[in-house]
Amino acid sequence: MSSVAFxxxxxxxxxxxxxxxxxxxxxxxxxxTSPWATIAALVIxxxxxxxxxxxxxxxxxxxxxxxxxxxxxFFSDPQLTLANYSxxxxxxxxxxxxxxxxxxxxxxxxIPGTLIPLVxxxxxAYAFAWVKFKGSSTLFVIVFALQIVPLxxxxxxxxQLFVTFLQPFQTALHEAVPFISERQYLPVWIAHAIFGxxxxxxxxxxxxxxxxADVIEAARVxxxxxxxxxxxxxxxxxxxxIASFAIFQFLxxxxxxxxxxxxxxxxxxxxxxxxxxxxxxxxxxxxxxRLTAGAFVSLIIPLIVFFSLQxxxxxxxxxxxxxx
Amino acid sequence: xxxxxxxxxxxQVLVGLVAxxxxxxxxxxxxxxxxxxxxxxxxxxxxxxxxxxxxAFALLALLARxxxxxxxxxxxxxxxxxxxxxxxxxxxxxxxxxxxxxxxPASPAVRSAVLRxxxxxxxxAIVLVAQSAERIPALDWVTPALVLAAAIVGWPxxxxxxxxxxxxxxxxxxRRSARxxxxxxxxxxxxxxxxxxxxxxxxxxxxxxxxxxAALSIIGLLGYLADRDDDSKPMLxxxxxxxxxxxxxxxxxxxxxxxxAFTDKTGAFNGLDNFIWMFTQPEALVTxxxxxxWVILVPLLSTAIxxxxxxxxxxxxxxxxxxxLVFMPMAISMVGASIIWRFMYxxxxxxxxxxxxVNQILVWFGGEPQQILQNSPWNTLALIVVMIWIQTxxxxxxxxxxxxxxPTEQLEAAEIDGANPWQRFANVTVPGIRTSLVVVxxxxxxxxxxxxxxxxxxxxxxxxxxxxxxxMYTQAFRSGEPGRGAALALILFIMVMPxxxxxxxxxxxxxxxx
Numbered sequence: 001m002s003s004v005a006f007x008x009x010x011x012x013x014x015x016x017x018x019x020x021x022x023x024x025x026x027x028x029x030x031x032x033t034s035p036w037a038t039i040a041a042l043v044i045x046x047x048x049x050x051x052x053x054x055x056x057x058x059x060x061x062x063x064x065x066x067x068x069x070x071x072x073x074f075f076s077d078p079q080l081t082l083a084n085y086s087x088x089x090x091x092x093x094x095x096x097x098x099x100x101x102x103x104x105x106x107x108x109x110x111i112p113g114t115l116i117p118l119v120x121x122x123x124x125a126y127a128f129a130w131v132k133f134k135g136s137s138t139l140f141v142i143v144f145a146l147q148i149v150p151l152x153x154x155x156x157x158x159x160q161l162f163v164t165f166l167q168p169f170q171t172a173l174h175e176a177v178p179f180i181s182e183r184q185y186l187p188v189w190i191a192h193a194i195f196g197x198x199x200x201x202x203x204x205x206x207x208x209x210x211x212x213a214d215v216i217e218a219a220r221v222x223x224x225x226x227x228x229x230x231x232x233x234x235x236x237x238x239x240x241x242i243a244s245f246a247i248f249q250f251l252x253x254x255x256x257x258x259x260x261x262x263x264x265x266x267x268x269x270x271x272x273x274x275x276x277x278x279x280x281x282x283x284x285x286x287x288x289x290r291l292t293a294g295a296f297v298s299l300i301i302p303l304i305v306f307f308s309l310q311x312x313x314x315x316x317x318x319x320x321x322x323x324x
Numbered sequence: 325x326x327x328x329x330x331x332x333x334x335x336q337v338l339v340g341l342v343a344x345x346x347x348x349x350x351x352x353x354x355x356x357x358x359x360x361x362x363x364x365x366x367x368x369x370x371x372x373x374x375x376x377x378x379x380a381f382a383l384l385a386l387l388a389r390x391x392x393x394x395x396x397x398x399x400x401x402x403x404x405x406x407x408x409x410x411x412x413x414x415x416x417x418x419x420x421x422x423x424x425x426x427x428x429p430a431s432p433a434v435r436s437a438v439l440r441x442x443x444x445x446x447x448x449a450i451v452l453v454a455q456s457a458e459r460i461p462a463l464d465w466v467t468p469a470l471v472l473a474a475a476i477v478g479w480p481x482x483x484x485x486x487x488x489x490x491x492x493x494x495x496x497x498x499r500r501s502a503r504x505x506x507x508x509x510x511x512x513x514x515x516x517x518x519x520x521x522x523x524x525x526x527x528x529x530x531x532x533x534x535x536x537x538a539a540l541s542i543i544g545l546l547g548y549l550a551d552r553d554d555d556s557k558p559m560l561x562x563x564x565x566x567x568x569x570x571x572x573x574x575x576x577x578x579x580x581x582x583x584x585a586f587t588d589k590t591g592a593f594n595g596l597d598n599f600i601w602m603f604t605q606p607e608a609l610v611t612x613x614x615x616x617x618w619v620i621l622v623p624l625l626s627t628a629i630x631x632x633x634x635x636x637x638x639x640x641x642x643x644x645x646x647x648x649l650v651f652m653p654m655a656i657s658m659v660g661a662s663i664i665w666r667f668m669y670x671x672x673x674x675x676x677x678x679x680x681x682v683n684q685i686l687v688w689f690g691g692e693p694q695q696i697l698q699n700s701p702w703n704t705l706a707l708i709v710v711m712i713w714i715q716t717x718x719x720x721x722x723x724x725x726x727x728x729x730x731p732t733e734q735l736e737a738a739e740i741d742g743a744n745p746w747q748r749f750a751n752v753t754v755p756g757i758r759t760s761l762v763v764v765x766x767x768x769x770x771x772x773x774x775x776x777x778x779x780x781x782x783x784x785x786x787x788x789x790x791x792x793x794x795x796m797y798t799q800a801f802r803s804g805e806p807g808r809g810a811a812l813a814l815i816l817f818i819m820v821m822p823x824x825x826x827x828x829x830x831x832x833x834x835x836x837x838x
Contacts (some may be wrong), residue, residue: 049652181333262797262801274657292667
């Protein structure tokens with residue numbers, strides 16, 4: 001494994017085993033496996049999959065069936081429908097969850113909520129890694145230490161700050177451009193950017209500082225400025241780390257509930273899917289035809305990311321697991 | 325949702341990203357001062373980005389015109405605004421290109437002076453047009469607030485531009501300081517003009533002047549810093565946004581929360597009362613006790629199950645699929661997971677058919693269906709199951725990678741020495757993956773201490789299931805007791821801190837070894 005990888009990478013390790021070693025390992029292994037182990041593994045796999053599967057299946061069953069019979073009866077009486085999804089997503093009746101709107105909100109929060117800390121962290125990580133200035137290491141240690149602060153520590157004062165300083169600005173923006181609602185995503189973006197920064201700077205710094213100094217020295221000799229070095233050398237070389245962090249941060253923001261509860265207005269203007277779902281689960285906990293479909297609407301993006309970008313996903317997740 | 329709302333939201337994202345992009349571009353522009361670079365001689369230089377910009381502006385205007393009347397959200401005001409922005413954008417790009425060509429042979433001082441002068445003229449034009457907007461039908465989208473903002477920001481900006489243009493001819497030594505002075509004076513002027521306007525009671529001025537003043541001073545300061553010849557100084561510009569955000573958003577609030585923990589709900593200092601409440605009141609004690617149960621059970625069980633699973637599936641056929649199935653809960657939100665499990669726990673009276681699998685299994689085995697989420701203390705265990713379900717995949721993936729790193733020779737040697745599979749596992753594999761085990765246990769402990777979403781979604785902390793992170797939210801944002809919330813946050817911080825430090829140290833050691 002290269003020295004720049006910042007985490008154990010389960011996707012890489014098996015490929016690194018030399019073929020000869022592998023056959024021998026297989027031989028040893030074969031003698032180690034017992035049928036009981038296989039059965040136990042199968043049982044765990046099934047137990048871990050069934051809850052999700054049950055929910056997915058239920059979300060496609062007619063509403064009256066969800067309410068009266070268990071989803072396992074589907075196999076004796078199969079009936080499928082898309083009505084639940086069209087109901088939760090597009091129905092405009094007042095009693096419908098109207099998740100389409102919240103889906104847009106989730107996207108509108110998650111994309112800037114990922115891009116802003118990513119860009120700022122790239123800049124800062126480069127400065128920490130490749131520019132010598134006074135107090136550089138002290139400053140980096142402080143940023144590093146900030147990972148320890150759980151975000152609960154920041155919630156109350158940050159909200160007060162936003163109300164005092166950001167609110168008038170938002171109102172002014174709304175007055176100048178009436179098209180933009182007074183309830184904006186801005187506080188949520190800033191909050192996510194702040195909470196994502198320490199980890200992002202730390203991870204990207206680890207990666208960027210591991211780029212060989214010769215490469216950067218050579219560019220400098222050729223007359224490249226900081227900007228050119230940053231764009232032509234650092235960014236392309238750090239792409240794997242950037243992608244990993246981007247995916248981690250995106251999912252973190254998408255799946256977040258606490259920051260949304262505190263900093264979004266809670267109205268359809270800004271609240272993300274998670275907030276709406278938590279609310280529905282509280283107020284209409286027995287409305288299963290809506291909850292099942294709604295839950296799957298919120299799961300679909302993470303699952304797509306998970307299945308298509310697994311390698312980056314795993315790496316980002318492992319690196320990010322200490323996030324505050 | 326009306327399409328109007330949707331467009332408003334898209335506009336918000338667009339404006340946000342463009343504004344952020346502009347700030348970053350400005351920062352980067354400070355980094356490589358144009359004076360440093362040799363200017364390309366050909367007139368073609370920089371032509372392509374300008375063509376793209378012009379095309380984009382033209383497209384914006386054209387789209388607005390085409391959509392007008394076709395879709396309901398494209399109002400007349402919006403169309404006019406888009407066309408105006410498009411035309412003005414094209415004009416500015418073309419003007420800037422022409423100037424750039426004409427000024428090629430001139431000295432940097434002359435060039436910068438002329439560019440600033442033209443910029444000032446454009447700002448004057450915009451302000452004047454805005455003030456007469458009421459009489460021009462095509463400008464019906466200009467709101468009074470916008471006019472006011474243009475005036476307040478515009479005039480000082482003109483002043484600053486003219487002043488800095490003049491400064492370009494000053495001797496090098498004092499030029500930098502003079503420039504900074506000019507920007508700061510402009511910032512002060514904005515505020516003064518605004519206050520004068522407000523005193524005249526013509527219109528309330530709102531926050532525009534303050535925002536403009538802050539922006540002007542920041543631009544001036546950045547320019548001042550970036551202008552140093554010293555190679556490293558411009559890099560402070562790189563750090564500035566992150567440092568600013570972290571100070572305002574994390575360092576200051578953390579200190580503030582610590583102080584807040586010693587105040588009551590009116591904000592008066594009340595000593596240790598919040599902590600006394602926490603450790604004496606029954607409902608608060610339940611919260612603490614639950615948190616302890618969580619933090620013991622979740623790391624232990626998820627690591628144990630994850631390790632067992634990783635060993636069982638190691639090098640078996642379909643290992644990838646096996647891993648994927650158990651790891652998947654890690655990708656979905658805790659809110660989603662909570663709904664999945666609430667459905668598992670769903671309760672119907674004993675006379676009805678069950679729809680929740682757990683209760684159905686109870687019935688199949690001849691038991692009574694239970695209100696799983698309401699019967700204390702078992703409901704806490706039911707919530708813990710959800711967290712274990714999520715975290716096991718994490719433990720499994722990390723430990724599986726670690727197991728593959730244990731040298732086969734050692735296992736073979738142990739086998740030759742007559743060790744049975746269990747002995748080989750306990751005496752060779754486990755010591756070999758010790759660091760990974762520590763990382764997994766500590767990481768899951770941290771996540772567990774901060775668990776909020778699951779409790780919030782499944783029971784909202786009712787029926788004696790609350791934990792510290794949830795109680796913190798409830799006290800601070802629902803019950804209006806920010807002091808108690810802050811005290812709980814502080815406790816959380818104190819509990820998490822040693823584990824995080826230990827975790828990071830182990831992670832770093834692991835990296836050093838590799």
